[in-house]
Amino acid sequence: MSRQEQNARHIIWSDISLDLDDWRESLEELYPGYSDDELYDIMVKSNAENLYDERVNLNIQLSQPIIVIGDLGRWNGRVSGYKMIDSGNIKDCLYSDTDYNEWYVDKYGDLRADAVHHDGTNHYLYRVFKDGVTDTQIENLQDKIYNGAKTNKRTSEVMKMDYRVLTEAERKYTFSQSQQLSMQTGLIGYLRADFGSNGNEFWTTWNDFRKDLKTDEFKAEFDEVINGLRDGDVLSGRKAMSSYCYSTPDSSFNDDCNHYGIRLDTGKYSYLMRFNPNRGEYNLYCYCYQKEWLNAHLKNAERGIRFINPHYQEQFRIADGEKISIKLGDGKTMERE
Numbered sequence: 001m002s003r004q005e006q007n008a009r010h011i012i013w014s015d016i017s018l019d020l021d022d023w024r025e026s027l028e029e030l031y032p033g034y035s036d037d038e039l040y041d042i043m044v045k046s047n048a049e050n051l052y053d054e055r056v057n058l059n060i061q062l063s064q065p066i067i068v069i070g071d072l073g074r075w076n077g078r079v080s081g082y083k084m085i086d087s088g089n090i091k092d093c094l095y096s097d098t099d100y101n102e103w104y105v106d107k108y109g110d111l112r113a114d115a116v117h118h119d120g121t122n123h124y125l126y127r128v129f130k131d132g133v134t135d136t137q138i139e140n141l142q143d144k145i146y147n148g149a150k151t152n153k154r155t156s157e158v159m160k161m162d163y164r165v166l167t168e169a170e171r172k173y174t175f176s177q178s179q180q181l182s183m184q185t186g187l188i189g190y191l192r193a194d195f196g197s198n199g200n201e202f203w204t205t206w207n208d209f210r211k212d213l214k215t216d217e218f219k220a221e222f223d224e225v226i227n228g229l230r231d232g233d234v235l236s237g238r239k240a241m242s243s244y245c246y247s248t249p250d251s252s253f254n255d256d257c258n259h260y261g262i263r264l265d266t267g268k269y270s271y272l273m274r275f276n277p278n279r280g281e282y283n284l285y286c287y288c289y290q291k292e293w294l295n296a297h298l299k300n301a302e303r304g305i306r307f308i309n310p311h312y313q314e315q316f317r318i319a320d321g322e323k324i325s326i327k328l329g330d331g332k333t334m335e336r337e
Helices: 003-007 020-030 036-057 135-146 150-158 168-174 179-184 216-230 238-247 291-301
Strands: 010-014 066-074 077-085 100-105 111-117 120-128 163-165 187-194 203-208 260-265 269-275 284-290 305-308 314-318 324-327 333-336
Touching: 010 036, 020 036, 066 135, 077 135, 168 260, 168 269, 168 284, 168 291, 179 291, 187 216, 216 269, 216 284, 238 269, 269 291, 284 291
Parallel strands: none
Antiparallel strands: 010 100, 066 077, 066 120, 100 111, 111 120, 163 260, 187 203, 187 284, 260 269, 269 284, 305 314, 324 333
């Protein structure tokens, strides 16, 4: 932001870029002998109390609801969205669930906000409906915003989806399998991600397996699933992932790598996720499957994996995931899953 743009703002309240030096003179006068850490804590607390005071000052009841038009920074790009403040009270604009916020009035007299969170920054514009506006007119405006906000609305639906811990049989499908198994299970590809050095970033790499299965429908839904979990209690950061893993021991793989896992199903797709909450590791692998194909394979695998001869006659079976030993011509053996 340029200095000119910053100067055009009338800031109502902010905790973005709090600087102790801006508060030092008054705080040292009130709290002589306090350390910088103690003064910083007092500054943060005093600033939070100022927000309460601003809500009291802006306890102004309007005759119509307020619509908040959002330009939202997500891990996979920017999207549009809206939120209704049905109370129509200006004080209710000064609430947020993001990490840092700044509410201000711009040079045109519009109330706006910047909201910083783990994936980026949201920009909000607050507008009140005119008296006499009809429900149809409100819905039309919402639809215009919604044209660029489908992902945002579906995200709230995804957050209501149930996920469960992986069964022991499902865990192996959060790792790369043979090409044959990957084809049989309808693997589309997988996402690898980590939370970065501070634990709140989200660095991702996507790996294709079946590009023909990576349809626009799948891509839209997958974004919604990840965004929903990023907004929820599992993928919002390393701390949240650790909390989930250690409070859900049934999700543990019980291996030496501190792996945990969940499965999330939608109508058409299954997302099998392997977590590792340790710093310095890839924290997430999400393998994406055609649900019907995966379920059919898992059901067949309960009967064991068949080994046949060139005449398609069964020779023996092993349990899914077990290894076989192959004896080579030189007398050596090798194991294969």
